[in-house]
Amino acid sequence: MHNHPVQARITTGVVEGFLRDGVRRWRSIPYARPPVGALRFRAPQPAEPWSGVRHCHGFTNCAPQDRFYTMLKPGRYQPTSEDCLTLNVVAPEDPDAGPLPVMVFIHGGGYIMGSSATSIYDGAALARRGCVYVSVNYRLGALGCLDLSSLSTAEVPVDSNLFLRDLVLALRWVRDNVATFGGDPDNVTIFGESAGAHAVAMLLAVPEAHGLFTRAIAESPAAGLVRGTDVAAEFAVRFAALLGVRPSDAAQALLRVSTAELLAAQNRLIAEGTRDMLGAFPIGPVCGDDVLPVDPIEAMRKGTAHRVPLIVGSNADEGRLFTRILKMLPVDEPMVESVLAGVDPQVRDRIIAAYPDYPDRAACIRLGGDFAFNAAVWEIAEAHGTHVPTYVYRYDYAPRMLRWSGMGATHATELFAVFDIYRSAGFGRLLTAGADRRTALQVTSKVQRRWGAFSRTGDPGEGWPAYTRDERAVLVFDRKTRLEFDPAPERRKAWQGFSLAH
Numbered sequence: 001m002h003n004h005p006v007q008a009r010i011t012t013g014v015v016e017g018f019l020r021d022g023v024r025r026w027r028s029i030p031y032a033r034p035p036v037g038a039l040r041f042r043a044p045q046p047a048e049p050w051s052g053v054r055h056c057h058g059f060t061n062c063a064p065q066d067r068f069y070t071m072l073k074p075g076r077y078q079p080t081s082e083d084c085l086t087l088n089v090v091a092p093e094d095p096d097a098g099p100l101p102v103m104v105f106i107h108g109g110g111y112i113m114g115s116s117a118t119s120i121y122d123g124a125a126l127a128r129r130g131c132v133y134v135s136v137n138y139r140l141g142a143l144g145c146l147d148l149s150s151l152s153t154a155e156v157p158v159d160s161n162l163f164l165r166d167l168v169l170a171l172r173w174v175r176d177n178v179a180t181f182g183g184d185p186d187n188v189t190i191f192g193e194s195a196g197a198h199a200v201a202m203l204l205a206v207p208e209a210h211g212l213f214t215r216a217i218a219e220s221p222a223a224g225l226v227r228g229t230d231v232a233a234e235f236a237v238r239f240a241a242l243l244g245v246r247p248s249d250a251a252q253a254l255l256r257v258s259t260a261e262l263l264a265a266q267n268r269l270i271a272e273g274t275r276d277m278l279g280a281f282p283i284g285p286v287c288g289d290d291v292l293p294v295d296p297i298e299a300m301r302k303g304t305a306h307r308v309p310l311i312v313g314s315n316a317d318e319g320r321l322f323t324r325i326l327k328m329l330p331v332d333e334p335m336v337e338s339v340l341a342g343v344d345p346q347v348r349d350r351i352i353a354a355y356p357d358y359p360d361r362a363a364c365i366r367l368g369g370d371f372a373f374n375a376a377v378w379e380i381a382e383a384h385g386t387h388v389p390t391y392v393y394r395y396d397y398a399p400r401m402l403r404w405s406g407m408g409a410t411h412a413t414e415l416f417a418v419f420d421i422y423r424s425a426g427f428g429r430l431l432t433a434g435a436d437r438r439t440a441l442q443v444t445s446k447v448q449r450r451w452g453a454f455s456r457t458g459d460p461g462e463g464w465p466a467y468t469r470d471e472r473a474v475l476v477f478d479r480k481t482r483l484e485f486d487p488a489p490e491r492r493k494a495w496q497g498f499s500l501a502h
Contacts, residue, residue: 010177013050023124026089028060031173034083041158043165062115063140064259069113090123090133091181099184101455105135108194111145111283125420132183138166142266147232147286156251161291171212189455191217198222204305205296217311223376225284232286242268300383309458313393314377317408318369331368333359354494375495381467389466396478397443399436417447439479
């Protein structure tokens with residue numbers, strides 16, 4: 001397989017990538033200065049120019065995280081480093097075919113793991129369908145998604161919402177450079193999955209992101225990950241204690257301690273936070289600063305969020321993934337009861353009543369999926385859809401292999417369709433043995449056609465009306481794609497206004 005070198009001149013210098021299989025690729029282009037040394041815990045600075053040609057043929061580092069999560073293939077792990085603020089570009093072979101719509105992907109992983117180098121996020125299939133595809137790394141966990149700004153001092157300032165600042169800077173890079181790759185800087189769709197979809201929803205309410213994207217897609221956005229400054233400050237004090245320092249000495253210590261120590265303290269903080277349920281999960285954005293002044297749902301409700309068309313949705317069996325791995329969701333009776341223990345008894349009863357078979361295992365799994373993902377979908381659709389065209393989907397398709405394994409259309413499985421994984425020789429064929437292959441490819445082409453149309457025009461095509469409070473239309477992707485109207489009203493109403501934060 002021959003790789004032909006291809007070069008592009010961007011604002012910081014010349015980058016060399018390669019042409020293969022009908023697409024041009026550049027990997028690990030820096031969009032920011034490495035956030036190391038005095039820049040650790042600070043807002044990102046634009047990348048510095050270089051002389052000569054920068055080789056962008058391979059992936060460099062992903063953000064620091066537990067090694068287990070960095071596996072690219074069996075036995076091969078991506079190196080981690082705080083010097084991780086890079087992005088990748090995949091563009092069609094002919095650079096003169098543009099200007100093409102741009103699709104910028106934000107990976108998920110609970111704000112503690114993930115990488116744009118993960119093979120499923122390759123993006124070549126989307127680029128071949130006529131877009132310039134960009135995937136972004138951002139700072140994770142304690143180094144990017146834990147608000148420690150309350151520990152700031154005059155000598156050592158600590159900034160808030162670092163990962164959102166990273167993403168805004170990456171979108172500025174796209175605005176300034178994507179035309180070089182054949183992309184249209186005035187037609188940018190941001191899309192993400194899970195925590196990445198949550199970040200997409202956050203960016204709708206980040207004032208500095210205004211004008212940097214024209215549409216948004218949120219696939220299974222996570223719920224309950226925003227905290228106010230008071231809860232964030234409490235977590236920051238706990239984090240300092242886990243590092244073994246007083247809050248007044250913490251800012252200096254944050255610059256001094258190793259990445260490994262920060263990760264260890266972060267993991268202990270998550271374990272404690274899960275136990276104490278202090279506003280649920282400690283990692284994620286904080287609202288009430290200059291980056292995210294207002295809770296995004298509130299901004300959407302009031303119509304002050306960016307008025308860009310939105311696709312938002314979830315999968316039929318969200319919770320099932322978390323029965324096997326990442327056991328972080330309430331998917332059995334003891335976990336459900338511990339999550340609901342602190343809420344108003346009337347709210348608890350209302351939620352439980354929406355799952356008639358509770359505490360049956362399947363009902364618990366459904367409740368856990370709604371708690372973590374569907375509650376956010378319903379809330380976002382109701383709020384944003386009042387002011388701007390908002391399209392809601394549910395992804396029900398699962399090949400027999402996934403159904404037999406007990407996973408079904410679980411969390412993240414829509415990515416197989418979005419990124420054309422079913423067409424791939426190895427994993428895709430393994431998932432779709434026998435008769436499933438044809439239906440898997442049909443569902444893939446339906447999803448990709450809708451995402452593609454939306455990225456070009458802001459409208460996902462006929463037969464998918466915008467969500468309104470009168471009809472609540474939901475497009476269901478399955479062997480036979482269909483429209484449903486307000487498919488689960490009792491469950492939707494049960495979670496209205498629900499919050500763990502106190």
